Amino acid sequence: MGDIEVEQQYRSGEEGNSRNPALDFFLSCDHLKKSYQNNGSRIDVLRNINIDIHKGETIAVTGASGIGKSTFLHIVGTLDKPDSGTIYFQGRDVFKQNDVQLARLRNTTIGFVFQFHHLLQEFSAIENVSIPALINRMDKQKAYDCSEKILVRVGLKDRMKHRVNELSGGEQQRVALARALVLNPSLLLADEPTGNLDKKNSEQIHELLLELNHELSMTMIIVTHNADLAGILSRRITILDGQLVDA
Numbered sequence: 001m002g003d004i005e006v007e008q009q010y011r012s013g014e015e016g017n018s019r020n021p022a023l024d025f026f027l028s029c030d031h032l033k034k035s036y037q038n039n040g041s042r043i044d045v046l047r048n049i050n051i052d053i054h055k056g057e058t059i060a061v062t063g064a065s066g067i068g069k070s071t072f073l074h075i076v077g078t079l080d081k082p083d084s085g086t087i088y089f090q091g092r093d094v095f096k097q098n099d100v101q102l103a104r105l106r107n108t109t110i111g112f113v114f115q116f117h118h119l120l121q122e123f124s125a126i127e128n129v130s131i132p133a134l135i136n137r138m139d140k141q142k143a144y145d146c147s148e149k150i151l152v153r154v155g156l157k158d159r160m161k162h163r164v165n166e167l168s169g170g171e172q173q174r175v176a177l178a179r180a181l182v183l184n185p186s187l188l189l190a191d192e193p194t195g196n197l198d199k200k201n202s203e204q205i206h207e208l209l210l211e212l213n214h215e216l217s218m219t220m221i222i223v224t225h226n227a228d229l230a231g232i233l234s235r236r237i238t239i240l241d242g243q244l245v246d247a
Contacts, residue, residue: 023091024052025052025053025054026053026054026055026056026057026090026187026219027052027053027076027087027088027089027090027187027219028051028052028053028087028088029049029051029052029076029085029087030050030085030086030087030088031048031049031050031085031086032046032048032050032072032075032082032084032085032086032087033046033047033048033049033083033084033085033242034046034068034071034080035083044242045242046068046071046072046075046082046239046242047242047243048085048243049072049242049243049244050244051237051244053219053221054219055186055217055219056213056219057219057220057234058209058210058213058220058222058233058235059220059233059234059235059236059237060224060235060236060247061073061222061223061237061238062223062224062225062230062236062237062238063239063240063247067238067239067240068239069191069223069238070191070223072239073191073221073223075087076189077112078094078095078102078106078110079106081095082095089105089109089187090109090186107132107135107136107183108136108183108185109185109186109187110185110186110187110189111180111181111183111185111187111188112188112189112190112191113173113176113177113180113189113190113191113193114176114190114191114192114193115193115195115196116196117172117173117175117176118176119164119175119176120164121163121165122163122164123164124160124161124162124163125151125156125160125161125164125167125171125178126144126147126148126151126160126161128164128175128179129147129150129151129175129178129182130143130144130146130147131179132182132183133146133147133182133183143182146182146183147160147182150178150181150182151175151178153178154174154175154177154178154181154208155174155204156171156174156175159171168201169196169197169198169201170198170200170201170205173193173194173196173201173205174205174208176193177193177205177209181212184216185218186218186219187218187219187220188212188218188220188221188222189221189222190209190221190222190223190224191223192223193209193222193224193229194206194226194229195224195225195226202228202229206226206228206229206232209229210232220233230247
């Protein structure tokens, strides 16, 4: 499949000058390229990534390890920058913002969930969840109130004061999800959110993600090897030769 075919496949709206990625879409990746140096050789991970995403869509990014899925997710989340190209998010060219503005964007409008959730073991569930709100200079009591509300929503009403090491793997992942949601982000990015869970706990997280999408119209981009999770999301894509294609 050539560059033109790939771009046409993932571009929505009318052709020509009528398309405005900054205004027409919730999120638009425009000709993203990213490479790395390895032992003196350049490895092109993302060659020409183009995708338009509407508000409320749920996107599964699947495929083998090492094809650039996590790199793509990190760039969308502004944790990394492309070599060229840009991302339009809610009308803004994100990479025209400075580091302080990008940090605020990440903290207030993007939620992150990782396979290794990086919870603070010595803290309770509610203390972990409140961290993004406190970083955002929210009043401590309000931060705890928001954290309690989202912990109840993810099914941890009776576990919120337990320390992380007292929680099961499934409960810990729910805490990580609650932490990502405490500031009510408009975009959720998840990298293998059920990768360390058994089938039962994975299915519960899948159901919870769909419920949150329906309730909040939250846009989600989820990197996953789980075929069941990918199958219930609205779009399924992969990266082939550095470009997005249908999976």
